[in-house]
Amino acid sequence: MNANLSRVLSGGRGSAKTGNQWFAVAVATFLSASVVPVILLCVSLAIVDWQDVKEELSVFYISLLFSLAWVVMLGLPAFFLLRFLHRERITTLLAAGFVTGGLPLAILGWPLDTGSRSSFSTSWHGQFVDMVKDGVPTLYGWLSYLEEVAVIGVMGAISATTFWYVWVYFSRRPEPAGGLSGDGSKTPTLDQVK
Template sequence: MRGDAARIALAALASMLAPPVLVEAGMWLATGRFEGEPVFALATVVVAAPHVLLLGVPAFLLLRRRGRLGAVNLAMAGFACGLLPMALVSWPYWTAPPGLLVQEDWHGHVAILVRDGAPTLAGVLRHLERMFIFGALGAACALVFWSCWRCLQHRAGSFPAPEPSNPP
């Protein structure tokens, strides 16, 4: 059990360190520039650590205990672990005062995000789009965790049960 805990801890560490690399790669693909800011990298690790430790590792342990551990299931759990906390914390319209109007450039068009203190459809869609990015990052980190854990299991000679080819 001690070795298993160490393998899980190393896989968790790898998945906490993945977001700066993934975010910088995404920014480079989107803008063609590499920023490489150490403060930004540290901030992404600080945000990723509680997601991994408080949500991701327990989700992994739960899936393993229930016999449902697999790359797809873990990626879906990672998507939820990345999306849900950020969606709840960052909902931009919790305290919008009446009469507030918020406009923003969104995909090359000026969109009204909040009108009279209430979110518009464009505002909700923009928020969902941004939250999808956190979910995708969570899924990618879960796959990093899965890959590292499988590799460490293989090196230790502790092969997990094979994934079911046709889950019920």
């Protein structure tokens, strides 16, 4: 294995037990990517007829693939960076999950479009409101935008929390007396928050 990649995965400590770390990262990646699709599946099954389960399952699989790509392209690099900087804690992963979840939508969904003079109205929380008027977002347009970014950010934070706890669980190694693992580094525990 590449020495630099091993160093990043082990947080800069050069652990010889990276096979266990790779397994922990792989399981944590898959389970954290499945959080959003499971939430979407539960919500959709609660509001649709049970005869449409095949459609809901296809939506589940598509959202799982999309979520897995999102976690691999944005979440894992954030985790490895935090791990390299020795900042991998539940709090930093929560923040990274919120940012990696919400930031792409915030950039892609930016409501200002100076070239268009169109207007758009819709129902927002049971009230019919103008979202865009003459190409300029209204207060409701901005609130809707911020709400969407926050919801996706929270889902990213939930996914990152799942990643953290699964990673910690599968990263545990049997410890010799004294509480240190074979490479001299502390083994992560579930209550490691720092």
